[in-house]
Amino acid sequence: MSDTPPTSAIDPTLPLRAKAGDRQAFAQLVDVLYPRSLRFALHMVGNREDAEEAVQDSFIRVYHNLGRFRDDARFEPWLFRILANRCRSLMEKRRRHTALIQYGEIPERYTAPAEVPQRDWTEEVYKILSTLPVEQREAFLLRHVEDMAYEDIAAVTGVGLSALRMRVKRACDVLRARLSEVMHDE
C-alpha cells in the first residue's frame, strides 16, 4: 500500500458550497461520509450508542464551524480529526470496555475464509481489535480500513509518521499472531 492519498469519494466543491450556506451540499457530505464515519467510530468506541453520538456531535461541530474551513484544505482529514477527538473524549468519559463489540448480526453476504467459520473469524477480529491499545487501533483503522495516507493520519492524530507506522505495524503483528492462533485451533 503506498502513501499516496486515496482518491476522495467526495466532490471537492461540496465543502465549499456547504461553507457558503448550501444545506443541500452539506446533506450530500453527510450522505457520503456518514457510513465511513460511523464505521470508524464504531470500531473505535465499541458500541453503537456512543458511536452514533460521536458521529452526530462531530457533524454538528463541523456544520457550525464550516466558516473556518480553509478553501484549499481537504475535508475528510478535518472531519476525521474532529471525530477521532470526539471518540477519544467519549472513551475517556465512559471508560466502558466491552469484550465483544456490539455489531449485531453478522451479514450473510460476507464470504468466510475456507478454513475458519465465518462467525468465529469475524468475532475474533472484532474482539482482538477491541483489545488493541487505542492509539494502535486508531492508526490501524485509519490506515487499513479508511485507506488514509500516513500524512493525513498524522494530521488527524498529531503523531509523527514514524511512530504511526510503528503503531500500524504493532497492530498488524497482534492481529496476525492472534488470528493465526484461532485458525490453528480450528
Added chain:
Amino acid sequence: MNEGPDRMIERVRETLREAPMVAPDQRAVARLLSAVWASPSPSRWRRVFDAWRVPALSGLGAAAVAGVALLVGFVSRGSLTQHSPEGTMVVGGVETPVMLASNTTRDAGDAAAVLTQFVLDDQTARRVSLVGEFNDWEAGNTPLTRLASGLWTVTVPLLPGRHVYAFVLDDRLVVADPRAPKVVDADYGREGSVVMVFAR
C-alpha cells in the same frame, strides 16, 4: 517497515469494512441531518471556545482563549501546563517565560493543538531535548531553552489525547520527567512520562 501483500490483514480489512451496522441507512442520515439543522448556533463564547477546540484555520482563537486563561490564573503551576506562547508561568515559584519550540508552525494542522509547556530542572546538563511520539523520538527536533533560573523549557502544540515523552540530556541520556507519571511507550517500548492533553 514492510507493509507488503498480507492476505490475513487484507481479510481483516475486508471484515472491518463490512461492519453490518454501517451499511448506507437513509433514515439514520435523515435523523442526523435533523439534529444538525435543529442544533442551536453556538453562542459567541461557544464560538470562541470552538475556535480553540475545533481544527480550523488559525491559532488566533486558541491564543486568545489561552491568553485569557493565563490572565485569570487557569494555568499556573506544574511541570506541564497549557497556555499561550506569549507570557509567563510560575514553575516552582519562579516566573518562567514560555518558549515556543522553534519548529512550531501555526498552520491549519496546529489550530486544534493545545500549547503545552515542558519544564525540566537540571542544573548540570548542557543540552536538553524533548522527545516523544509527536516528534518520532528525534532528539534534535525539539531542543529546550535554558533560562537564567537554570530551568529548561519548551512549549509545543499537542493534539488532545495521551502523549508519551522524555527528555534527552546532552544528546545521550534519556530521562523521564521526574514530575510526571511513568509509562512504557507502546510504540517503541521506551520508558517515558505521560501527559494527558485536554481540549477543554
